[in-house]
Amino acid sequence: MSNIKVLQLRSAGVSLVLDCSGPGLPSVLHWGADLGELGDAALVDLRRGAGAVQVGNGLDENQPVAIIPEYSSGWFGLPGLNGHRDGQDFSASFQLSEVARTGNTVQVTASDPQAGLGLALVIELTDSGLVRTKAELTNTGDSPYTVDGLVLALPVPTEATELLDLTGRHIGERHPQRSAFTQGLHVRDNRRGRTGADATLLLYAGTPGFDFGTGEIWGVHTAWSGNHRSYAERGMSGFAVIGGGELLLPGEGRLESGGSYATPWIYGSYGVGLDQVSTRFHEYLRARPTHPSTERPVVLNTWEAVYFDLDLDKLKSLADAGAEVGAERFVLDDGWFRGRRDDHAGLGDWYVDEGIWPKGLHPLVDHVTGLGLQFGLWVEPEMVNPNSDLAREHPEWILATGHRMPPTARHQQGLNLGIQGAYDYLLERLDSLLTEYDISYLKWDHNRDFVDGGNQLTGTAGIHEQTLAVYRLLDELKRRHPGLEIESCSSGGARVDLAILERTDRVWGSDSNDALERQKIQRYTQLLLPPELIGCHVGPPKAHTTGRTQSLAFRATTALFGHFGIEWDISSASPEERAELAGWVALHKELRPLLHTGRVVRADRGSDDFLLHGVVAQDGSRAVYSAVQLAQSITSEVGRVRLPGLTKDRVYRVKKLATPGAEPRNSAPWWTDGVELNGAALAAAGVQVPAQWPESAVLLEVLAID
C-alpha cells in the first residue's frame, strides 16, 4: 500500500490521473471529465477499480499500458520505444527512479540498466486542460544504440468508437475523414520532410456521432514539422490509445554512448464537442508570452496581384491602393532576389536582384513605410534551385543520398541546413537583409516535399537534423531581431503544427483564395489554431486556383474570420470595388478585437451545403456569427439555425450585421429589426436566416442587453 503513488492533475474541467506507483513507467488511470478532488484513498481505489482482469489464455498478470507502451509489459500493439543495440537490447523494461510533481507538471526519470537506457518523461496538464507529454531517451551503455521510433500514447475509453482525422492536398488542405475505431492500428504517417498538406492536424477518437457541439472526444496532435506519426490503436485486450511521435528515417536515431534523443511534444485534448477540444488549444496558444500581442495588421500580399512581374512603380501603386483601403502591412512575395524571374531559378541566392532593384529594396521599403505600412518580405531559405549560384558553388549542400539527385519539385531541391556551412550562409544572408532594411515580417515558405532527404557528405538520412536546424535558425533570427514576425507558409498550409508555431506568428492557410474552399479549410484549421494565427486573404474576383468567380462580399466575409489580408491587384480594381473593400477592411478592424480573442463556435445543420460559425466574447457579452450558403441545396435554405456558445440565461439582441456587400436573396422577417432571446433559446431553437444565393454568407450580430 505504501508504494502506491497516484497523482491527480486537474484543470479547466479535465482530470488526468497518473499511476506512478512503479515499478514500471507511469500509466494514465483517467484522462477525461473532471472527477472532483479525489482524496488519497479514492485515488487508490480508482487504481484498484481499474485493475485489468485475466481473459482467455492471456498473461497471468495483466499490466496497464504505460505512456510509453512496452512489449516487456505484455503490450502487443505498437511499442512506445522501438530500438536496439546492434540487434541486442531489443525490448526495454524501464523501472521508475524518481517522480517529481510541481503544480500540474510531473517529471519522471526511469532507467533500464540491462539495456543501458535512461529516460526522462514530462507530463503536464496545462491551464486550459491540454495534456502534453514528451520524453528524452539517453544511451547510458558504452556502445551505440539505435532508436527506430519513440512514440507516446494516451489511453481512451472503450466508448470512443469513432475516429476523425484530416487529410488534404495543395490548395485543398484539411479535409475531415471519419472511420470506425475498430481493432488494429490506424496510422497517419508523414514522410514528406515537412508537416504536410495531407497531415492530420489532429486525430480524434470519440463517442459515436460526435460533432462540434456534442460527444465525448479525445484528440491528439504531434507537434513536429518533419516526418511524424499520429495514430490510434485498439488492442485485442480492448485497451485503446491515441498517440504520436517523430518518424525517424533509418539511422537518424543512432545514439553514441551518452547521446540522447528527445521526442516532440505530443498534445492531448479532451472535451465534449470539437469546439471545446479546440478551445483548449486556442486558450493554450493565447496564453503563451510569445503569442502576437498587437492587433493583427491587415496584410496586402503581392503574390496573386503581380506574381513574378515585379516593377517598382507598379508595386508602389499597389502599396498606395493598399493604404487607401486600410492595409497595414505590405508583403513583397517571391521574385525579388538574384536571378528569380520565374520559379526555375534563383532560390538560394538571397541577394536583392541588382537588375530589378538598382538601388536595392530601399525605394520600395521607404515608400511602403512612408505610407505608414509595415514591410514584409518573402523567403524560402530551406530551398535551392539547381540553377542558382549557390547550387553551382555548393552542390554538396543539396539534401540527397550522395549517390544521385532527388527528383526536382517546382524545379528545386532542399538545402541541407544540417551542414554548418549552409546554415551559417543562410543566417548571414537573412540577418543582413533584416539589418539593412526595415523588415518587420518574413513570409517563410517551403515549397516541396523532400525525397531522399539525406546528407551527401555522410550518406546518412538528414530530415531529423534539418527540422532541428530550421527551428534553430528561426529562433536565432528572432533573438537577433526582436519584434520580427514570421509566417509559416509551405505551398500554402503544409507546415501547420505547434512546433513551428513556437517560433512563428501565423500560418498561411492555403494557396487557395477561393472563398468556397477557404470556408472549409479555415473551419478545420481552427481545430488547432485560433483565427488570429491563420492568414486569410481576399483574392481576385476570379479565383486563380479554381476559376470560380465570387462576389467581393463572399470573399471578404470569408477572410474576415482570420488574420485578414488582400492578395489581388487592387491598383487595377474599380473605384467601386476599392470602396467596398475599404468597407470590409474597416469592418474587420472593428470586429478584430472580438474575432481575435473570443471563443470559436461552429455548428452544422446536417448539410455540407451550409455552415455556421461564429466567435463569442470570452465574457459572453457579444458574438458575431456567419451563416454560409456554400451551394444550392434542397434542405439547407429552410429551417432555423441554432447559435451555439452564448450564456444560456442572458438575453441577447440578434440582428443582421450591416456589411458593405449586397443584401441577401430573401430577407427573414426579423432580419432588420432583430429579435431578443436568451442564450438558451438561441442555442436550442435558433433563428431563420435569410435565404441566400450559393457562395454567399450573412453576418449576425449578437449583443447581450441585460
Ligand code: DGJ
Ligand atoms: C507558395 C506560397 O504558398 C504562395 O503564397 C507564394 O508565396 C508562392 N509560394 C511563391 O512562390
